[in-house]
Amino acid sequence: MSNIFSKPTSLADWQLVKVSGQDNRVFLQGQITNDINRLSEQATLYAAHCDNKGRMWSTLLLFQRGDDIYYIVRKSVVKKQIAELAKYAVFSKVTIEPVQDLNIIGLVGNAIPSTIATKLSNISCFTENNITYIKLPLPQMRVIMVTPEPIQDDLLPCDEWLKLDLQAGYPIIDDNNMATLLPQACNLQSCDAISFEKGCYCGQEMVARAQFRGANTRGMYVIKGTSDVLPEIGSTLEYKLAGGWREGGIVLAAAKLDEKDGVCVQVVLNNGIDLNTPFRVYGNDNSRMTF
Structure with missing residues (x-):
């Protein structure tokens, strides 16, 4: 498969969102299924964002650059997803906005520089020279590059990255399936995307019931x-x-x-x-x- 991916892959079907402000960590802790305390500049976090019935608006891949928290989400859901998240931000000092000054591209196989692969061997992300590199381990090592540089035209199509996500078992939540499925219906409990020890978050009661009372079938x-x-x-x-x-x-x-x-x-x-x-x-x- 490495020979196929000799150049970067387009991630045009995904969107980068920034959550900034002094309350961003506390705010997100009350909104996502995973524990924000596990997030750092060298550790990403995979989570779901649910409604009050535990149904997923989206899945999120979160990472940190300085004091700001970013997440990657499917572009088809981002407008509605941000609107739902912002409903709970009224009393918090946070700003939630689609990112315009950074771009994301995918690297697989021969497209991953050996120096980047080495630096990611024991961590899941790092930022260097204003570029963030995020490691995805499945179905083989992949890297998402978050960069201020313009995206080149000669990229592999988005479908190539989508195929890898399907093989990896990462659920794809697009707009037609928003607010219809519990996280466990998409196996997120097996993707280390749900914390059952953290405090309250939107939809927690239903997510916990699905896990401990067999409410998910x-x-x-x-x-x-x-x-x-x-x-x-x-x-x-x-x-x-x-x-x-x-x-x-x-x-x-x-x-x-x-x-x-x-x-x-x-x-x-x-x-x-x-x-x-x-x-x-x-x-x-x-x-x-x-x-």
Whole structure:
């Protein structure tokens, strides 16, 4: 795979947001599922931002530059997500805004300078010469570069980064799926994205109930196969039973794997489903997918 990624990858489908001000840490501690005290200039934080029912507005990758906290979020949700976050900022000295003076690009394989890879061997991020480097370990080492430099034109397409996120098991929350899923329905408890020891945050009661009282009955899966079309985000798939096809699941993301109709789909399904179950895009006889 390294030979494929000999140049940087576009992250145009993601947005960088800055949370600044003297109350930024205390404020975010009351809003996200993870413990902000774990965040530093050398340690990133993965978390969800939920409504008061525990349903996710988005997932966030947080990092720190000086006194400011930044997070990376899907661009399709950022306007609504910031608006929901800002509702609780009225009595805090914080400013939440999309970033205009920094850009983000992805580095994988041969595109990662060896000196950067070495510096990230025992930490998850660092800032040097006004450029922040963020390590993602799955499905192979990746680096997000946050830089004031303009983005070059010759980049690999966003879909290449999306495929890696699907393989890594990072849920993709786009606008069609906002405020519909608990974090555990997307396996965030397995991604070290939820702290069950920290204090209160928006949606905490429902997230805790899902964890300790079995209130969540769904999980996120990746299925692969062939299809002449990709399913729409937020739509359902069909799975085969003895009596025919039955509708089920929520599609989070989908990507083409090759030019021969190979596809990869991230979907939320009821737990306990038979892993030999065939799936297809709704109503499409030309698609077949399995776990």
